[in-house]
Amino acid sequence: MLLITFGSVIAAGLPIISALIGLASGVGIISLLTYVFDIPNVTLTLAVMIGLAVGIDYALFILFRYRQVMKTETDYAKGIGLAVGTAGSAVIFAGVTVVIAVCGLSLVGIDFLAVMGFASAISVIFAVFSALTLLPALISIFHKRIKVNKLQSNFKKDIDTPWSKFITGNALAAVLLGLIILVAAAIPVSHMRLGIPDDGVKPADSTQKKAYDIISDKFGEGFNGQIPMLINVKDKKDDPQGLQQDLQSVYKDIKDKKM
Known part of the structure; x- marks a missing residue:
């Protein structure tokens, strides 16, 4: 050309x-x-x-x-x-x-x-x-x-x-x-939501999308994108009830956030 x-x-x-x-x-x-x-x-x-x-x-x-x-x-x-x-x-x-x-x-x-x-x-x-x-x-x-x-x-x-x-x-x-x-x-x-796409955005007839949906249905929403967390329990090691309340609070905060 x-x-x-x-x-x-x-x-x-x-x-x-x-x-x-x-x-x-x-x-x-x-x-x-x-x-x-x-x-x-x-x-x-x-x-x-x-x-x-x-x-x-x-x-x-x-x-x-x-x-x-x-x-x-x-x-x-x-x-x-x-x-x-x-x-x-x-x-x-x-x-x-x-x-x-x-x-x-x-x-x-x-x-x-x-x-x-x-x-x-x-x-x-x-x-x-x-x-x-x-x-x-x-x-x-x-x-x-x-x-x-x-x-x-x-x-x-x-x-x-x-x-x-x-x-x-x-x-x-x-x-x-x-x-x-x-x-x-x-x-x-x-x-606009920024991030890396996962298998959830693949075509509905693709094996990746089908596997993604099966995992979400059987194990719950979010299982495909697990986020490992490290929580310091040093101050609560002698207070199991307080530790449980703190963990529930952290879980609630994360659950209410849109990723």
Whole structure:
């Protein structure tokens, strides 16, 4: 697909090369952190998936912008500067957004998910760095191999679309409409329950779900998700009745809580 879009192997390969080198840097840092922190094996898999995806995406932002600029620009160095200066801000914004999103895994309160989020954030940060630094250098080296159709419509005319005219002509209405849609979409957040799904959420015809239901029916609700507890009875060892009352109180408190 990249080959069809850019018309040459070199141009199609630049985003991939940039993404792979940025990914290698991020994975290297994550590997070094394993000497200091306990990082699950699956963490690296997630970091590679996200880092490679956003690395190619961010590189395409800048490379596509460069090709647009060069429709009217003759100096490739100036074209690279304009491309990075304009599309680069979008890359930074997108990168920060993804970093915040993956770090949101820490809100679940589960350590290994938080580590996965932080490791993925590292790979995204290096993907941004690679797109903003390495890719412009690669474009400078291979600029003669990047095809730009000078006969296409003028750059300023390209961006002056009916949609952009409508949005800029009704900016306040567009902002309000966008806010209404976003607020409406965010309403379910107040009812969101975070945690790790168990076999109870599997399809009803699956063996896991059937086994889960049988255990719940025969042994009581909550048996599938037992929580071991340690209670200090040192002060009550000579008062069995008081100890029993305390245990009943603890049981009642736990039973009344929704997990």
